[in-house]
Amino acid sequence: MVDIRRISTNRWWNKKNNWCLFIFLSFLFFVRITKGSLYKDFYYLISKPFWPGQFQREVLTKSVEQEFLIRLKQLEKDNKRLRKILSLQRLSDSDSISAIVISRKTGSFWRQIILNKGVKDGVEIGSFVVGPGGLLGRVVNTSLFTSTVKLLTSPESKVGVWVERIQMHGLLVGLGNDYPKVIFYNKDIDIKVGDFVLSSPASTLLPPNIPIGIVQSVDEDLKAKKTANILLLGKPQAIDWVQIIKVEI
Amino acid sequence: MGNYFKKKISYISFLFIPIVYLWDPNWLEFLGVQPYWPLFWLLPWSMIYGSLDGLIIGLFLGLILDSLSLESSFTQIPGLVLCGIWFGKLRISNNIFVGHFRFGLICSIASFFCGLLYFFHILIKYWSDHTNFLYLPSIKNIFAQVFITGLLAPLLCSLLFRLFQKSKGRDKLINFINK
Numbered sequence: 001m002v003d004i005r006r007i008s009t010n011r012w013w014n015k016k017n018n019w020c021l022f023i024f025l026s027f028l029f030f031v032r033i034t035k036g037s038l039y040k041d042f043y044y045l046i047s048k049p050f051w052p053g054q055f056q057r058e059v060l061t062k063s064v065e066q067e068f069l070i071r072l073k074q075l076e077k078d079n080k081r082l083r084k085i086l087s088l089q090r091l092s093d094s095d096s097i098s099a100i101v102i103s104r105k106t107g108s109f110w111r112q113i114i115l116n117k118g119v120k121d122g123v124e125i126g127s128f129v130v131g132p133g134g135l136l137g138r139v140v141n142t143s144l145f146t147s148t149v150k151l152l153t154s155p156e157s158k159v160g161v162w163v164e165r166i167q168m169h170g171l172l173v174g175l176g177n178d179y180p181k182v183i184f185y186n187k188d189i190d191i192k193v194g195d196f197v198l199s200s201p202a203s204t205l206l207p208p209n210i211p212i213g214i215v216q217s218v219d220e221d222l223k224a225k226k227t228a229n230i231l232l233l234g235k236p237q238a239i240d241w242v243q244i245i246k247v248e249i
Numbered sequence: 250m251g252n253y254f255k256k257k258i259s260y261i262s263f264l265f266i267p268i269v270y271l272w273d274p275n276w277l278e279f280l281g282v283q284p285y286w287p288l289f290w291l292l293p294w295s296m297i298y299g300s301l302d303g304l305i306i307g308l309f310l311g312l313i314l315d316s317l318s319l320e321s322s323f324t325q326i327p328g329l330v331l332c333g334i335w336f337g338k339l340r341i342s343n344n345i346f347v348g349h350f351r352f353g354l355i356c357s358i359a360s361f362f363c364g365l366l367y368f369f370h371i372l373i374k375y376w377s378d379h380t381n382f383l384y385l386p387s388i389k390n391i392f393a394q395v396f397i398t399g400l401l402a403p404l405l406c407s408l409l410f411r412l413f414q415k416s417k418g419r420d421k422l423i424n425f426i427n428k
Contacts, residue, residue: 103273105271106281107280107390107393108283109364109371114271155384175384
């Protein structure tokens with residue numbers, strides 16, 4: 001009787017340690033099968049309060065911006081060097097002149113602004129004027145203390161432009177209202193609303209790739225031309241400070 | 250000195266037209282368009298001094314304003330000269346209310362006429378390019394200018410008219426005493 005009881009207690013399934021080992025091995029097997037997903041999810045939950053916050057994001061954004069700035073400067077340098085080699089129009093290396101808008105005629109048919117810098121400050125006829133957003137116009141008249149800028153919206157303004165996405169040249173024509181038009185002398189181009197319009201690399205009046213505006217709407221085809229309304233990025237009716245930049249030929 | 254200024258107020262105020270033209274205050278615009286400032290001065294002056302003086306002063310005004318605006322191909326002279334002649338032929342109304350209303354109406358018509366002439370200049374200039382149809386939306390400028398010019402004319406023209414009339418009267422009186 002005593003022997004039978006001893007034998008039954010000695011069976012492996014009656015031992016607690018064996019069961020513990022079995023459970024542990026099963027757990028390991030489960031982890032292996034699920035490729036540690038249980039661990040990963042658990043880690044997700046416990047690490048959540050310690051994730052990189054807003055501050056870290058700002059640091060990263062700043063670093064990225066700096067990286068872009070360095071790359072941009074490098075590209076600009078390359079661009080200048082290549083343009084010099086090709087003898088193309090380029091921006092002046094000297095600093096731009098900051099000026100205040102002292103008079104503006106941005107309504108009606110007469111569209112011009114007068115700036116508080118003139119011949120005395122080194123402003124030359126033909127220099128172009130940019131404001132926050134992009135190109136505003138060209139200096140067409142100077143006096144000792146002032147310079148007059150013909151805006152892109154003026155009915156007499158005609159500027160060569162370039163749509164980067166489709167790589168097509170067009171002619172930006174001021175119409176005496178706030179929305180100049182681009183005329184493309186090709187009916188089959190694929191211009192779309194939202195396309196960026198820049199100054200043309202082939203222009204003899206302006207340096208290339210200065211932002212001008214965005215295509216607001218595309219008109220119906222007309223004979224061999226296609227026209228599009230442009231929303232200018234620079235708003236002369238609201239800008240008080242501008243930059244006058246010389247063009248080197 | 251004060252008397253001299255009062256006597257010559259019409260000529261002195263003439264010198265300020267280009268300044269106001271350049272100033273173009275934003276708070277007086279309608280749909281982004283300013284009133285046609287020279288008409289406010291030209292109307293009372295021509296009504297007092299007649300058509301011939303209106304023609305000459307219209308020409309001078311046109312020359313000055315053309316030199317201030319950059320559009321070398323378009324001119325404001327024909328519009329202002331014709332307005333000067335027309336204004337000189339108008340009679341002064343005795344009724345104050347009708348007088349005010351007439352100033353507004355006349356300036357609106359004149360503004361429309363000048364705007365239209367300028368617009369035709371643009372159309373004719375670009376006729377050969379076949380791009381003249383593109384300029385049609387800018388006709389909005391004319392109507393906005395007509396409205397804002399007509400709105401301000403009763404106030405400004407009446408004021409200037411009274412000033413010019415007084416200075417002319419004083420001028421005549423001084424001449425009569427001198428004789």
